[in-house]
Amino acid sequence: MRNNLKNSILSFSDRSLANLIQEHNYSFNYNDIIAGTVISKEEKGILVDIGTDIAGFLPIQEITIGQYGKAINLEINDKLEFIILHKCLHKNYLILSMAKIDNIRSWQRIKVMHQEDITTITKVLGYNRGGVLVTIESLCGFIPNSHLISKNIQKNNTLFELKCKILEIDRELNRLTLSEKCALLSEHINELTVGKYVYGTIEDIKPYGLLIKVKMIQGLLHKSEIPNIAGKELSNLFCRGENIKVKIIYVDLKKGRVSFSMS
Template identity: 25%
Template sequence: MVEEMNNEMTTFESRSEGDVVTGTITKVEDKHALVDAGYKVEGILPISELSSLHVEKMEDVVHQDDELQLKVIKVTDEELVLSKKEVDADKAWDNLEDKYDHHETISVEVADVVKGGLVADLGVRGFIPASLVDRQYVEDFSEYKGATLDVKIIELDRENRKVILSHRAVQDEEANKEKEDILGRIESGRVYEGTVQRLTDFGAFVDIGGVDGLVHISQLAHQHVEHPSDVVQEGASVKVKVLSVDRDNERISLSVKATQPGPWERAAEQLDVGDVVEGTVKRLVPFGAFVELIPGVEGLVHISEISNRHIGTPDEVLEEGENVKVKVLDVNASEKRVSLSIRELEDQSANEQPAIQYEDEDNNGFSLGDVIGDQLKKLK
């Protein structure tokens, strides 16, 4: 009889803590499952040892007759406690460490939305902090639950069972690659259509197809610009010419004024000798006054051409900032020179004073001829 009992005992395998065994689910309860693991007592798989994530019901994860790899976490003659999450974790850590070392991108399904971020099941609990979910600010994370995201492992601590993931890192990597591609295609000297992204005191940043270039304030217009907002506004479309591309430092220098006719080109088209135009006195010098006719184009009114009377200095007649009418005497766009005169307009005005006009008939019905005729008759 004793011999038969000993033979029966030998049909069960011995178990030790840390052993990985293959077991079959024999019964599923709400908070645990019973497992046939070839031991003298049925093993227990608690719900807490089912997954690294929170599980509401056992049947959401395991079913009767499922065959699982499980780790022994407690064993006595009367009790065998098993863990699925420990086996999953061991496999996962080896896999995660390899992917972390090789900076690989992995796909994960968001299992839950928690305070501060998202949780994913990697065999171990992976956490995506809110700041690493997206490049843009996210107001509501609920739409991410159940979504599949490509992520990078940015922190891995096996001892403390800590895995930090980042979807933003993948987005940044893709954006940088796209930026490199765009930088590789941009050519110096070419003109592009761009959008003003933001203004600073020293210029404007313009998006030209996915990368931003800087239009320095000196390149915004041919005339002097006090602040970029005087010339362009955020969101506006502008044509820009690429001055230079520094691919190593990802810097692009752009120019708006290089796409526009220069002020002297416009002067050659708009000003002709003899034209009378209005301008603003910009500067007074001992030998005359400089009058701005077109933004960036100033003409000289020599002191001898300021007035038809003799003056000692231009400020006897003119003030800086004053608007005046001038006559164009000469235009030399290639030498950036325009000669002007105010005196000629004064002379012209004097010569054009109207002569006294007499009416043929006054209000009484008498004409000048009638009066003179009467006088002549008396003399005769």
């Protein structure tokens, strides 16, 4: 009995994966994740042995992107995971991707970071009128100006790093919004508790109230929270750059909002 079992195991190990797949009529499907071995580098991509008589082809644009925005270097005999993008049965090969696997796993990590309210480091990619483009977990994210603390980032400093929290994720729309303000607010939460009096600097004067900066975080002092100003213009009572004493009446860590009062 023991010898029969041993022979059976040896017989099994001697079979090729291709024979097993053919014997069990395994069918490769779109979005299947499979293992493969790099066997050749071509001009437009990589040939991959996936253990069958069907070849795998990895286009250059589907190779994992490295730290500096370029495809990583793959070597012959590298064993890796791939996802099936397309089946070209008439030519007997599969189109594979590494980048799509990276994207799936990146979104999974982002989801966990959002759920656990983790502060992370992002790298600045570029700028537009509305805010800053950053990279996080190989994905592109956006920090709106309203959630940006580092206003003086130089446009040519693409290696600038920002500490952020994830504000909103929408994988279907490929939208990832972050907040530097929320990250900074979390760091100073013990100093910015509701009911505490602090000194802040008036950054701007609006018709509806004053924008006050405390610990580099901008909050709102609504005019309804300023006593004895009926019929008076705020611009006639306060000046930009003026330091005033205010009371913290509201803190929202998730949205990065702080409200003050002088009442």
